[in-house]
Amino acid sequence: MHYLDHAATTPVLPEVKDLMLAYLGDDFGNPSSVHSFGRKAREAVEVARERFAQAVGTSPAEIIFTGGGTEADNLALKGAAEKLAGNGRHLIVSAFEHHGVLDSAHYLERHGFEVTICPVERSGHVDPARLAGLVRSGTTLVSVMTVNNEIGTIQDLGMISAAVKSANPHTLVHTDAVQALGNIPIDLHAWNVDLAAFSGHKIGGPKGVGACFIRAGVPVEAVIHGGGHEKGLRSGTLNVPGIAALGLAAEVAAKEVYEKNERLGAMKARLLDGVTRIVPDVVINGSLEDRVAGNLNICIPGTEGETLLLLLDQAGFACSSGSACQSGALDPSHVLLAIGTPRELAQGSLRFSLGRASTDEDVDALLASLPEIVRRARKVA
Template sequence: MSETVYLDHAATTPMHPEVIEIMTEAMKRNFGNASSIHQIGRESRGLVEEARRTFAESIHAKPQEIVITSGGTESDNIAILKTAEKYKDKGKHIITTVVEHPAVLKPMAYLNETGFDITYLPVNEDGEVTVEQVKEALREETILVSIMYGNNEIGSLMPIKAVGQYLKETAPEVVFHTDAVQAYGTEDIDVRDENIDLLSVSAHKINGPKGIGFLYINEDISIPRLIMGGEQENNKRAGTENIPGIAGFKKAVELRMTNKTDLRDSYSYFKKLFINKLEETDIDFSVNGSMERSLPHILSIHLKGVPSDKLLIHLDLARIAVSTGSACSAGNVDPSHVLIALYDKGHPAIEETIRVSFGLGVTEEAIIKTVEKIQDACTFLKGS
C-alpha cells in the first residue's frame, strides 16, 4: 500500500520526532507536581518556567506575560470573553472580521447575545481588511479589536502592525487581540513592535502536541483570572500543569524558531511548485486570495467545475489528504464563511475549493503526485 501524502498541515501537524522524544522522557522523569516544594516538584517547576521563557522570547514578550493554556481555542475565548468582562463598564463595542476562526466568532456571537455590539469588518478580494476600516469602525465605546494574524483557510495576512500602531496612537485604551494560531512559527511576530496586547498560539500547528498553547497578555492589561482554583500560571489559570505537553511545546517552538526562515522558504517553494504543476495540466483553476500577501504554507484553490466534496473522496481513496477549509468545520453542511466573505453566496468557488497546506515531511514528489491525482480526478468527475 502506498504511503499517504499529507497536505493538511493547517488543520494539524504531525509531531516532530524530537518533540515525541522529549515528551516521552518527561513522562518518565518529570511526573512531579510543579506546585510541590520537594525536589521532584521543583524539577517540574523549572521545566515550566524554562518553557515560559522560550515562549516569551519567540514573540519578544516577558515571561510573566505568558499564560499556558490548553490551546488556541481556549486562548481566543479567554482573550475575548475576559476582556469584555473586565472593560464592559467602559463600553460594549467590539471590532472583529468576518473571516475569523470559529474560536473567535463563537465568543463574539455569545457576547452579542448578552448585550455587546459587534462590528464585523468585511474583507477585500484578497481576504484582507485595512487600517482605514478599523479607523472608521472605532467608537468611543470600543473596548476590543480582534483581528487574526493570518487566515486559516486562504492564508491571507492582515495588517497587524499597522492596526496596532494606529490604535496605540489614537485609541491606546482599546485592547488589541490577534489570533496568531496559523501565523506563529512562520511569521516574525514582535508583540512590542506591533503593539499587540493579547495573542493566541497553539502547539499542534507547529509539530507540537495537541491540548497545549499559550496566551500572551501584555503586562499593562488587566483581565480577570481565567480558571479558579490553585495559584498556577501566576494566579491567572488554575490547574496542575501538563508537564509533558509543556516540554513538547517548548521543543517544538525551539525547532521552529531555529528553522523558521528555511521552513518559510520551503513552504513558499512548494506553493509555487503546486501552482506551476497545475498550470501544466488542462485544469481550469484560480487561487483564492493572494499568493504574495499570504502565509507560505496555505494554498486555497478554486478548481472550476469540480465539486470539492467529490474531489476529496477521490483523493482520499488515492491516499492523499487535503481539505476544503477549516478542520473545525468538518461535518458542517454550511459553506465556508471565509469563501462567502470573498465571493458572496452562490459563487461556484464556494463548492469547488480545496485547501492544501504544507509542513513536516512534504516533498516535491508528494506535490507532483498530488497534482497528477487531482488531474485524474477532475477528468473523471467532469466526464461522469
C-alpha cells in the same frame, strides 16, 4: 499517504516527543509541589515559558499556558471584555476569524456586548483604515488574525494596531496567531498588540496545549476558575509534558522559519504552476502576496469539496476543503464567503498546506493524480 494538511495539524517533532516522554515518565511531578519532583516539573514549565516568549517576542511573564488555541482566544476575548466592560461594551472582529474568536464574540453579544464584524477585502486583507473607521469611544477590543487558517493571508499587525490605537488609544488589539508561529517571524512587542493566541499542534507540538500572550498591565478576567494556577488566569494542574513540548516546538519553529519558507515557497510555486496547467479555470482564493509559503487554496468550478477530498484520500493525499457538510447540506466556508467568493464556487474549494516534512515528491505525485481526480469530481457534481 502524502500529507498536505499542515494547517490542520502537524506531526510532533521527534525531539519534542522525546522531551514530552521524559515528563510522562520519571519526571512526573506536579509543578505546584514543593518537593524535588515538583521543582523539576516547575523548572520544565519555566524553561518552556522562556523559550516560548523568546519565539514570539515577549517576556516570559506575559505568557499564560492554556489548553490550546481555542482556549487562548476565549481567555483573551471574554477575559478582557469582561474586565473592561466598565469602559465600554463594543468589540470588533474581522469576518474571517477562526470560530474560537467568532463564537467568543457571539457569546459576548448574548451577554450584553455589541459586536461589529469588520469586512475583509477580496485579497484576504483587513484594511487598517476601514477597521479604524469602526472604532469608537466605547470600543474595548479589536480582534484580527495574523494569518488566516484557510487562505493563509498575512495581516500587517503593526499597521492594524497603529490604526486602531490612533482611533482610540484605549482599545486593546488581540490577534489569533495560531497559524502564524512557524510560518512568519513573530514580534508581538514590535507589533504593539495586547493579546495573542497560540496553539501547540500547528508547530510540531502536541494537541491540547497552547498559550495566551497578555501584555504586562492588560487587565484580563479568568475564564476557568479553580486553584489559581497561571497567576489565577488559568486554573488547573499544568500539563507539564505538553507545556515543555510547546516551548521546544516554538523554539524550533522560530529558528527554522526562514529556511522552511524558502523551501516551501519553491514547492508551492511548482504546485501552483501545475494546478493552473491542469485546471485552466481554477480560481486562486486570496492574494498570492502576503500569504504563508506553504498555503494554496483554490476553487475548482463544477466540483464539490467533499467529493474532491474523498477522491484525493482514496488516491493517497490528505488535504482539506473549506466547505463542511452540516445537516446533509454543504456549507461553504465563511472565510471564502467573507472574501466575496460566490456560494456555489466556494463549495468546490481545496486547501493544500505544505509543511516541514513536505517534499517535491509529494507535489509531483499530486500533480500526476489531479487530472483524473478533477475529471471524476466534475462527473459526480
